[in-house]
Amino acid sequence: MDYTLLFIQTLNGVQLGLLLFLVASGLTLVFGILDFVNLAHGSIYMVGAFICASLTFITGNFLIAVLISLPIIGLVGYLIERLVARTLYSRNHLDHVLGTFGLILVLDTSVHLIWGPAGFAVPLPEWLDGRVELFEGVVVPTFRLLIIGVGLAVAAGLYWLVNFTKLGMLIRAGASNRTMVSALGIDISTLFALVFALGAMLAGLAGMLISPITEASISMGGEIIITAFVVIIVGGIGSMKGAFVAAIVIGLIDTLGRSFLDDLFKLFMSPQAAETSAPAVSAMLIYIIMAVILAFRPQGLFPPRVR
């Protein structure tokens, strides 16, 4: 087996996992605290990528663009919460799903109107565009390492935020008993808006980070949201730890499955059968894993304590 390839693909898997975590953490945060299913989370991820792409062209620097885009996408999240999500909190999940499905159509078409139907390639600054030799024979793009670094930093930051700050305390309290928190005089409405904006910033950041690799495109939101759902289902909806573990696992399985499943299949079936079945199985792999996990643990791997 080619160990260099294995190492590089593992690194790619971790990078995908961390991106998934950025999207899934916002989703699980919003669901855990607000009990709100936000289908449009993927569209926020996509809008983040487009805003960042435009700002990269205006400012000429990707990193500055990211820093300016973050508060903007937070504001977008805040507005969505005020205008749409807020009214839906008291409704059932079906209404959440349909309402945010409508929101997806609105956001996607607005992006189409503003930026046009084609995707946007986002140029990187020169020092990020290169490759680094980690050790003998293993060369990886610098930018992928940056994504991994940022992903880990955000994960650590969220861990600190949720477990060691006043806001985090309120978030945890709000997740386990909302009525009690508001009865204790906490402005739950502002807390909700803040959480929603934070979730939007996390998703937006993921979109910005991936755009230099894949380019910003309208369809990118719909592609990631389902995988992010798989992540939070497997991890246990509402659990930050679950989202992190599941995101890394799903990212690794998906990436490694796509590149090595045919080799694996060739061990016990004819090369031709392996060539035809491997793509089909690897396309379904994460869903099969999800089904297996749910068959044994219907609440996911780390279900949050019952409220």
Add this chain to the structure above:
Amino acid sequence: MKRTTWVTVFVMLALAILPPVFLWTGNAFYVDLATRLVILAIAAVSLNLILGFGGMVSFGHAAYIGIGAYAVGIPVYYETYGGIDALASYGGAFHILLAVGVSALFALLTGVICLRTKGVYFIMITMAFGQMIYYLFISMEEFGGDDGLVIDIRSELPLVSLDNPLQLYAIAYIALVIAMLMVRTIVNSRFGMVLQGARGNDERLVTLGYNTYLYRLTAYVISGAMCGFAGALLGNFTTFISPDMMGWSRSGELMFMVILGGSATTLGPVLGSAVFILMEEVLSSITIYWHLPFGLMLMGIVLFVRGGLMGLIKGKGDK
């Protein structure tokens, strides 16, 4: 008779009379529109059985449309170009049997797992399983993958020819009426009462000694099979299938049709699909950005109109 009954009779009569009139007055395009409408209405009626009456919010229902359509496309492909002989056929009976059978099987396999979960988990898992089938068909290069598959020949049925637009429409229309009557009969039976009881209060029904899981699973399988049949019709209508027909936004549209018309009503899903298809047609002819007003309308309906169109028709006093 109640107002809703009158409206139901009126809408169904209109659907029976208008398309032939369109054809004879030289507006064949509207027959196509009506056929699509009626086929999607069957899918919406099937979804309504579990979503409206059973309280199971399935977000992966378009998968069955895809399965049904490919159950026509794949046998025709094999018969035309060779391949697996056991699956090669132009016969309509074989196609329908395959569509309904595979859909029921897929519903059974996924339902066993999905129905162990509740609430948001259920929504997301059904969605994920739907996407699984979507990616499966994308990965199958033999059947065109992403680009889809052209169905060269429509299913061959005795007495009628699906190549004739009016006969195809008649079949779809009769299927819709049968589907509506079937759901109505199921819902009013003892089985349906348990299903609706479990939607309202699951624990109570369990305490009364009903295995609600089995009731739900049965309804889930029936609904999937029915939607698979709609898929087989859709394949015959469009003579082209692609994974795009089974993506999650298609499932969302089906859900919207049910809610728009009014869930847990007989006519609701049909009315919902009618309004949906007509709005789509009108808006998309005005602007390519038609998703924007369409999305706003969707949000407006979810936010402000409770009970869908049937709720409006029913009015306040008539219940």
